[in-house]
Each structure stands twice: as C-alpha cells, then as structure tokens.
Amino acid sequence: MQCLEVRELLSPYLDGVISFAEQEEISAHLAVCPNCRAEFEILCEMVSVLKNLPELSPSAGFSTRVLNKATALPPERRQRRSPGIPGNFTRGIWVRVAALAAAFVFTFGIAILMQGTPWPKEVGKEILQTRVDRGQGEQGETGSGQSRDPAVCLDHDPDGNSGPGRLSAPGPAAFTGGGTIQGGSPAGDPSGVLAPAAQPEGADLPAGQNTMAAQMNIPAANHGSSFADTSRGLDVPRVVAVKEGVISKKIAYGNVPPSSRESEQKIVRNATLHLDVEQDVRPEIEFLARNSGVQLAGYSGGGALLMKVPADQYENVVNSMHDLGRLTISKENEGDISSEYTAYETRLKELAEEEQILLEAMEKSGSPQASDVEEQLIDIRQDMEYQKKQLSLAEYSTIELCFE
Amino acid sequence: MQPSDDILVKRVKDGDMEAFELLVRRYENKVYTMAYRFLGSHADASDLAQETFLRLYRSLPGFRGESSFITWLYSVTANACRDEIRRKQRNPVVSWENEVIEGGGQTVSLTLGRNRIPTPEEAAEQNELNESVQRCLNELPEEQRLILVMREIQGLSYEEIAGALKCSLGTVKSRLSRARRTFRDTYGSKRELFGQYSRLAK
Numbered sequence: 001m002q003c004l005e006v007r008e009l010l011s012p013y014l015d016g017v018i019s020f021a022e023q024e025e026i027s028a029h030l031a032v033c034p035n036c037r038a039e040f041e042i043l044c045e046m047v048s049v050l051k052n053l054p055e056l057s058p059s060a061g062f063s064t065r066v067l068n069k070a071t072a073l074p075p076e077r078r079q080r081r082s083p084g085i086p087g088n089f090t091r092g093i094w095v096r097v098a099a100l101a102a103a104f105v106f107t108f109g110i111a112i113l114m115q116g117t118p119w120p121k122e123v124g125k126e127i128l129q130t131r132v133d134r135g136q137g138e139q140g141e142t143g144s145g146q147s148r149d150p151a152v153c154l155d156h157d158p159d160g161n162s163g164p165g166r167l168s169a170p171g172p173a174a175f176t177g178g179g180t181i182q183g184g185s186p187a188g189d190p191s192g193v194l195a196p197a198a199q200p201e202g203a204d205l206p207a208g209q210n211t212m213a214a215q216m217n218i219p220a221a222n223h224g225s226s227f228a229d230t231s232r233g234l235d236v237p238r239v240v241a242v243k244e245g246v247i248s249k250k251i252a253y254g255n256v257p258p259s260s261r262e263s264e265q266k267i268v269r270n271a272t273l274h275l276d277v278e279q280d281v282r283p284e285i286e287f288l289a290r291n292s293g294v295q296l297a298g299y300s301g302g303g304a305l306l307m308k309v310p311a312d313q314y315e316n317v318v319n320s321m322h323d324l325g326r327l328t329i330s331k332e333n334e335g336d337i338s339s340e341y342t343a344y345e346t347r348l349k350e351l352a353e354e355e356q357i358l359l360e361a362m363e364k365s366g367s368p369q370a371s372d373v374e375e376q377l378i379d380i381r382q383d384m385e386y387q388k389k390q391l392s393l394a395e396y397s398t399i400e401l402c403f404e
Numbered sequence: 405m406q407p408s409d410d411i412l413v414k415r416v417k418d419g420d421m422e423a424f425e426l427l428v429r430r431y432e433n434k435v436y437t438m439a440y441r442f443l444g445s446h447a448d449a450s451d452l453a454q455e456t457f458l459r460l461y462r463s464l465p466g467f468r469g470e471s472s473f474i475t476w477l478y479s480v481t482a483n484a485c486r487d488e489i490r491r492k493q494r495n496p497v498v499s500w501e502n503e504v505i506e507g508g509g510q511t512v513s514l515t516l517g518r519n520r521i522p523t524p525e526e527a528a529e530q531n532e533l534n535e536s537v538q539r540c541l542n543e544l545p546e547e548q549r550l551i552l553v554m555r556e557i558q559g560l561s562y563e564e565i566a567g568a569l570k571c572s573l574g575t576v577k578s579r580l581s582r583a584r585r586t587f588r589d590t591y592g593s594k595r596e597l598f599g600q601y602s603r604l605a606k
Contacts, residue, residue: 011581
C-alpha cells in the first residue's frame with residue numbers, strides 16, 4: 001500500500017471500521033513508515049483533544065422552561081408534524097437555493113475571469129438556465145438506464161475555438177435516487193433570467209425525485225446544440241477537474257498570471273490591540289469594517305472583538321482606530337502563511353481529483369450505489385468551497401481588539 | 405429503576421407531561437452540548453436545545469420506533485442545527501455577546517486527571533485549550549462540524565450517525581475522514597499563528 005492510500009484510510013482505521021486485511025496492511029505499513037506513523041499520531045491527538053471537551057449542561061430550570069413551552073403549544077400543532085425528520089424538506093429547498101446561488105455566482109465569476117482571455121466574445125450572450133425541481137421526497141429506487149447521463153458535460157467549442165473548453169450543463173441529465181445533481185435544461189432562454197423550467201415531457205424521471213442544481217452549472221452560448229453531447233461523458237470529469245484547478249488559481253491570484261506571483265511570500269499580521277474608550281464605539285467600528293472590507297466576529301466573552309482585515313487595509317484600519325480612543329498595541333507579529341496557502345491549494349487540487357474519480361465511478365455504475373456517490377460528491381464540493389474560502393481568508397490579517 | 409426511553413415515549417404519547425420532563429432531563433446535557441459545540445455560543449445553544457425538545461415533542465406522536473429513540477433524538481437535533489445555521493445565514497448579525505469561554509454554562513468536569521482535582525493553572529490551561537478547539541470547530545463547514553461533534557464529542561457509532569443524518573455508512577466514513585483532516589489543518593494553522601499549545605507541537 002502506498003502512503004497516500006494509507007493516509008486516506010487512517011480515519012476509518014482508527015475507528016476499526018475497515019476490513020481485517022486492510023487493517024493488517026495499515027498496521028504493517030505504520031510499523032515501517034515514520035511519516036505515516038506521525039500522521040496517525042496527529043490524528044489520534046486531534047481526536048482525543050475533541051473527546052476531552054467536557055460535557056456541558058444548560059442553565060438551571062431548562063427542563064421547566066421547555067415543559068412550559070410544550071404545554072403552551074396548541075393541541076393541533078402538537079400533532080401536525082410528521083415523524084422523524086422535521087425540517088428535512090425545507091432543508092432540501094435551502095440546499096437547492098444555495099446551489100442555485102452558487103451556480104449564479106460561479107457563472108458570474110467566470111464571466112469576469114474571462115475578461116482578457118481569448119474567448120470573451122460570447123460572454124455577453126451567456127445564458128444561465130437552471131432548473132430547480134421541487135421534489136416531493138426521497139425515492140430510494142434507482143431507475144435502470146438514466147444514470148448514464150453525466151451531470152456536467154463539456155461543450156467542446158463547436159466554433160473550433162481552441163481556448164479552454166466551456167462547461168455546459170446538458171439536458172435532462174439526472175441521476176435518479178434521492179438528492180440528485182442535475183444540470184440545466186437545454187432550452188436556452190435568451191433573456192438570461194434564472195427561470196425554473198418545467199420537467200421535459202418524456203424525460204421519464206420518477207416522480208418525487210429530488211433534484212438539485214449542479215454547482216458546476218456554467219452554460220455557455222450554443223447551449224441548445226443537442227442532447228447528443230451527453231454521450232461524450234467520459235472525458236468530461238477530467239476537464240472539470242482541470243477547470244477547477246484553473247479556477248481556484250484564478251480565484252487565488254486574481255487574473256494575474258500565477259507565474260509572476262507564485263514565488264511571492266504570503267505575509268499576514270496578527271495583532272492584539274487594546275482600545276481605551278469612554279463610550280460605546282461599536283457603531284464606529286462597524287462603520288469602519290464596512291468601509292474597509294473587514295469581517296467582524298464576536299469573540300471571547302464579549303469584551304473583545306476579532307477582526308479579519310484585508311492585508312492592504314491593515315495600516316489604514318489601525319490608524320483609524322487611533323481616532324476612537326487610546327490605542328495600545330500589546331502584541332503584533334507577522335506570519336508567513338505561504339506554506340498554509342500552498343496547503344489549501346494542494347488540498348483543493350486533491351479534492352478536484354477525488355471529484356473526478358467519483359464522477360467517473362458514477363458514470364460507470366448504473367447503480368444502487370449512485371446516491372452514495374452523489375452524497376460524497378456533494379460533500380467534496382462543499383469541502384472545495386470551504387478550501388476556497390480559506391484560501392481567500394488566508395490573505396487577511398487578524399486583529400484581536402480588546403475594549404478597556 | 406429508571407423507566408426506559410420507550411416506556412417514557414409511550415407515556416408522553418398518552419399525554420403524560422411528567423414523562424416528557426423525565427426525557428428532557430435525561431438528555432438535556434447531550435442535546436445542549438451538541439448545540440453548543442455546533443454553534444459556539446451559550447445563548448444560541450440554549451435556544452437551540454429548547455427548540456430541539458419542542459420539535460421532539462411536536463413530532464413524538466408520529467414516532468413509531470423504527471430507529472432507537474436516541475438516534476431519532478440526534479436526527480432532530482442535527483436538523484435543528486442545520487436550520488439554525490441557515491437562519492443565521494439569512495439574517496447575519498454580529499453577536500457581541502458571543503462567548504466562547506467555558507463556564508457560561510456549567511461545565512460537568514470529566515476532563516484532566518482521572519481521580520484528582522486539577523490545579524488552577526491546569527484548569528486555566530485546559531480552558532484555553534478547549535476554547536481554541538471550539539474556535540476551530542466553529543470554522544469547519546457545517547456538515548463536517550456536525551459529524552465531528554456526533555462522532556468525537558457525543559461518541560455515536562458510524563451506524564447511529566448514518567441513521568441520524570439519513571446517509572450511508574460510506575458517506576459517514578468519507579465525511580468523517582474529511583472532517584478530521586480539515587479540523588487538523590485548521591487546528592494546526594491556528595497553533596502556528598498564535599504560537600501556543602506547544603504540547604501539540606510535533
């Protein structure tokens with residue numbers, strides 16, 4: 001077993017939820033590989049740090065308060081909710097809304113990134129059409145033939161333009177089963193408006209299917225080309241993965257070619273400031289935060305505030321706070337976060353690769369496992385979003401502001 | 405002897421409020437801890453725990469015991485957590501009262517030396533560590549945070565998590581693996597940034 005495989009399995013290995021053979025193999029590997037052993041030790045340490053967190057109890061009188069509220073509920077409300085999973089249906093809606101928003105932002109971002117690349121000519125005509133089908137619930141059964149449709153399909157530039165391929169979502173591409181990922185509809189709507197489209201007749205999808213707009217929904221022009229595109233599925237995931245890589249780079253570096261910045265160190269500053277104030281200056285600070293792109297968070301017992309400051313605004317923000325009261329800097333240090341930055345990038349690439357593998361697996365199987373793979377895919381995409389956020393956050397300096 | 409969950413559930417269905425109170429008392433620490441670890445604030449956790457029990461109460465008539473009561477309770481808690489996060493995303497507010505320090509709620513001490521009382525220094529150090537662990541948890545993506553809390557803090561089995569989150573065992577495995585990794589990365593970078601907690605340094 002390679003180190004990489006071993007590391008993927010360390011978490012289930014720790015919990016003893018892998019096969020005996022794998023268990024043996026990993027034990028043998030750990031005995032001889034100091035790097036993986038170190039990795040495993042860190043994992044154990046992390047788990048024990050979490051396990052050691054104390055159990056908490058609510059303030060006194062909690063059960064009485066709950067009881068009073070429960071008694072006060074009108075009788076019909078006590079009965080109305082269905083068992084088991086309250087909130088699950090509404091959850092579905094919000095996942096879809098979030099996905100829709102993500103698709104929109106993503107498309108918008110791409111459109112912006114395209115400025116200055118060789119193929120912006122059609123950007124203005126881009127149509128984003130996303131279908132949000134309201135499912136009635138989950139249907140566990142998987143239909144036989146449909147899951148061969150890929151969720152996302154690459155439209156290989158029919159104009160012969162050799163620039164980066166455009167991603168487009170094919171027609172009724174749908175994986176059956178609970179919570180499917182679904183591309184947009186081929187019916188191009190030139191108004192460019194996000195419009196919920198009706199399920200195409202004859203698409204033969206089980207009723208009550210839960211569909212979800214794919215996050216990768218980046219339709220380009222020529223969208224209406226044909227359903228036939230869906231057959232080109234196999235080379236797609238790779239392109240998607242590469243695309244993700246490119247996108248993450250662009251997000252990370254703006255539209256500047258990476259080569260010119262790659263070697264640059266990422267420096268952020270971390271400071272603890274004490275502000276001696278006579279009155280409540282929180283409105284001023286909120287105002288300052290809004291103007292300088294600072295993110296605020298409540299922190300440590302109310303007397304302090306955590307500020308995430310864009311690197312270039314740091315001086316400006318600190319100077320502005322001098323006007324609010326007597327400011328003392330009790331701790332200030334600079335950190336080179338280049339390595340973490342690279343780590344996030346690497347992780348992002350790994351995730352893109354995992355995604356690719358899953359997409360391929362999904363395509364090959366036709367299959368009762370499909371919804372499982374989908375869940376993992378959704379997980380991975382969520383994780384990618386997170387890593388991207390970290391990547392952008394990495395460029396922020398942190399100020400811990402304590403009020404005196 | 406304490407009546408079992410099933411018996412209490414049956415009694416609540418028959419309108420016995422005392423039985424409901426027993427259930428609340430039995431599980432309030434678990435639900436509250438999960439809510440707090442998930443949200444990172446005592447005020448929010450208290451509201452969320454209350455909301456969870458009210459939801460539980462409302463949907464109890466329909467609970468037919470397909471899963472164990474505790475799995476069902478966690479599923480209701482998990483959904484309440486998710487909904488709360490979504491509500492917050494819709495109405496973002498800067499919470500000035502947001503406290504991360506242990507002690508806003510009473511800590512049931514289970515940590516540090518098994519049979520001895522920690523010195524004040526040890527207690528302070530432990531508090532600081534807990535606080536930074538909580539801060540790292542707060543930063544994880546919501547589903548990863550949820551699964552990490554369920555597995556490491558509540559100690560649920562993979563099967564129970566799959567039941568509560570309505571997903572497959574494979575998903576539990578991969579999501580947990582990913583969550584642990586993210587947590588480790590977050591925790592690692594924090595440790596470097598603040599240069600503390602040398603006991604975790606390699």
